[in-house]
Amino acid sequence: MPSTPTVLTGRSLVEGSAQGLLLFADVGLSFWGGVDPFSGEVIDRHHPLSGENLTGRVLALPSGRGSCTGSSVMMEAISNGHAPAALVLAEADEILTLGVRVAQVIFERSLPVLCIGKEAFAALRGQAFARVEEDRLSLFEGSPEDGWQAREVAAPVRPATTGIALSEHDRNLLDGQYGKAAQVAMQIVLQMAELQGAPALLDVTQAHIDGCIYTGPASLRFAEQLVQWGAQVRVPTTLNSISVDQRRWRELGVDAALGEPASALGTAYMAMGAQLSYTCAPYLLDSAPKAGEQIVWAESNAVVYANSVLGARTQKYPDYLDICIALTGRAPLTGCHLAERRKAQLQIEVPALQGLDDAFYPLLGYHIGMLCGSRIPLVRGLERSQPSLDDLKAFGAAFATTSAAPLFHIAGVTPEALDPAQVAGASLPVERIEPSDLLVSWHELNSARTPSVDVISLGNPHFSLSEFAHLARLCQGRRRHPSVVVAITCGRAVLEQARSAGHLEPIEAFGATLITDTCWCMVGEPVIPPAARTLMTNSGKYAHYAPGLVGRSVHFASLAECVDSACSAHASGRLPAWLPQEAIAHV
Known part of the structure; x- marks a missing residue:
């Protein structure tokens, strides 16, 4: 007689039901650079799931991490049938969830996403089979033979807005008075605002779009659909690196199968009014934001640099949510847009080291990112080292690779931590780094x-x-x-x-x-x-x-x-x- 399943409940981030063999990891995973959307293989060679295939399995992760392009990879995998059957998270992850939401809108395909909390998540280790039904997660020792069938996924509905204060302009966007593209964009913005518990929306002054990276046919279809709907950005908007050198890809020998759609994707975003910038370091442009400026940036290293080094305010925005906010000029009032959400949650003590070169800062950022997870760190011990802007750029990019946090503080260095007491409470947990720890990350x-x-x-x-x-x-x-x-x-x-x-x-x-x-x-x-x-x-x-x-x-x-x-x-x-x-x- 089959044993009784263990049943857990959580918060449904995307509704639906599914079941499959459980694929569990206790380390976050960046879908960009970590998952091949055309095979479902985990290709992050540093991750414990490296070589596993997540197609059709219930994927359990503490959270995402790394690149904002994870949403695009998730959407691509959903569109071609190589996505997980369901996603179970310890912490809500906006990047992966947004990829599922956009797949609902563009491809009418979806998968359930369930957040169950850190304590319940630990109970998944060693389990063999999982079934997700809305906010319920059932765990089985083996595949149940009860004839259960997943229900059909309903088309996404207009988001509930009763808990979000909307301006008249917001309602006009939502009602379609500014066209189909702006209407769909506002629907997606409000879905994410609802997910985040944002009480209202805020105006942003500029956007940086990461969704111009070509991850496959689905990414181009999304952009061209927006163009067909008449999309035009409402704030100054720059574009991240695209997937080819648009002027020289033929000269460089790039296959037309990549060069043509990747170039077309960049052109589609320019047709929406974005600037031809094509850089993953928009903070190097003359248009870089000032301290306190409310912006919407995607591209993980740019987000971290803008928040940490420039003192601007942005969330770590997923691909596609970035363009939706650019098309509306409105973003959820939550996260790092709020002063109280920019405080440190962890203190990192760095040893005094001599003879530093420029390899130190990316290595340190990489190591600290792994320690932090989604927590914002305050780094102590670099006050006398005076890292340059290039050092901070390298630190932030590596930190954003292994962390889900959108911000770091370095005591005496970054603008909000010149006085560390401004960002740190009295009882922060402390992690001490030893030189031997850095040696492990070096290898x-x-x-x-x-x-x-x-x-x-x-x-x-x-x-x-x-x-x-x-x-x-x-x-x-x-x-x-x-x-x-x-x-x-x-x-x-x-x-x-x-x-x-x-x-x-x-x-x-x-x-x-x-x-x-x-x-x-x-x-x-x-x-x-x-x-x-x-x-x-x-x-x-x-x-x-x-x-x-x-x-x-x-x-x-x-x-x-x-x-x-x-x-x-x-x-x-x-x-x-x-x-x-x-x-x-x-x-």
């Missing part, structure tokens, strides 16, 4: 097991003008090894600034390739030669994602080490002076 990012180097990857996030200046000094009078590809991604605006400043001449003489519009998270073959086996990068973000995205192992090191290895075609394997030297490097 995690250094996945290559041979010293050879085939490709040097620079510009994730996009290179800044000061990074170009630094690289020009390192390259002066030198030449890359003929077997090594050196490629740098950057925005068009910064490229022209670097050219005017004279930084490009020694870099081009060195033999580097300069690529605009796209970023390393989207670059593949043939920019990465098919025969290449190992990459080297100074980006903690790309060192994490590359093994899954392009199937190559990685050496992670400082910019100076990258240039040296470009000349020798070998990684030295030297540990930085600030790491424990008694350990033997793995190369």
Whole structure:
């Protein structure tokens, strides 16, 4: 006789019912760079589920993490039949939930999303089979033979707005007086506001759109549908990196099967009135927001930089919610838009280290992100180090890769933590980092097991003008090894600034390739030669994602080490002076 199932209840984020084998992990997962939407395989090679297939299974995660493009990957997987049967979360995740909501609107396909809380989530470990029915989760030791059938998914309904204060303008948008695109956009904004418990909406001054990244046919269909509905942005809007260099993808040998739709996707967003910026580092543009400015930015590293370094206010907005807010000019009044929600929830103590180089900050950000989960940290111990803006950019990008938090504070450094008492309560939990902890993360990012180097990857996030200046000094009078590809991604605006400043001449003489519009998270073959086996990068973000995205192992090191290895075609394997030297490097 079958045993009685364990039944848990939670909060239904997306209604529906489904069942399947349970796929459980106690570590958050970024769908972008972590899941192949065309096969359902988990491709994040640092994740405990690496190699598993989530198609048709009930996926249980504490939360999402990492890239805002996870919503696009989720929608893509739903549209082509490689999504989970259901998603069970310990904490509500807006990025993955939004992907499901948009799939409902565009493809009339969906899957249930259920949030059950941290305590109940722990009970899922070791369970074999799960069934989701609205707000109920039933756990079984094996597949039940009771003839149960999932019900048909209903079309999404107009969101309930009784708990949200709407202006007359909001109601006009919702009633379709400004066209179908604005109406659907407002419906999605209000669905997310309802999910977040926002009491009202707020005006935003600008937007940065991450949804222009091509994840497959579904991402292009969504944008072109908005264009057909007459979509026009209502606030100044910049575009993130797209998936190809729009001017040179043919010259770079990119297959037309990617180049044409990826370029068309960028064009579709420009047809909605967005600016041709194509950068994952919009904080490097003249239009960067000021402290206290209410904005809607997607792209995880940009969100973290805007909140933490600039002091602007934005949530970590999912792809597609970003354009919906840009089309309405209105965002849910919640999260980091509110001063009280920007306080630190965890204190991190960093050891005093000597001889720091530029590899320290991305490694530290990567490590701290893993400690934080979704909690906002206050980092202590860097007051005398005076990290540069480039250091903070690298720290934030790596932090955003392993964390779900939209903000960090560094005592005495970032604007809201110049006086740490302004962001920290008296009883914050404390995590202390030891140099040996950083060594573990160093080896995690250094996945290559041979010293050879085939490709040097620079510009994730996009290179800044000061990074170009630094690289020009390192390259002066030198030449890359003929077997090594050196490629740098950057925005068009910064490229022209670097050219005017004279930084490009020694870099081009060195033999580097300069690529605009796209970023390393989207670059593949043939920019990465098919025969290449190992990459080297100074980006903690790309060192994490590359093994899954392009199937190559990685050496992670400082910019100076990258240039040296470009000349020798070998990684030295030297540990930085600030790491424990008694350990033997793995190369």
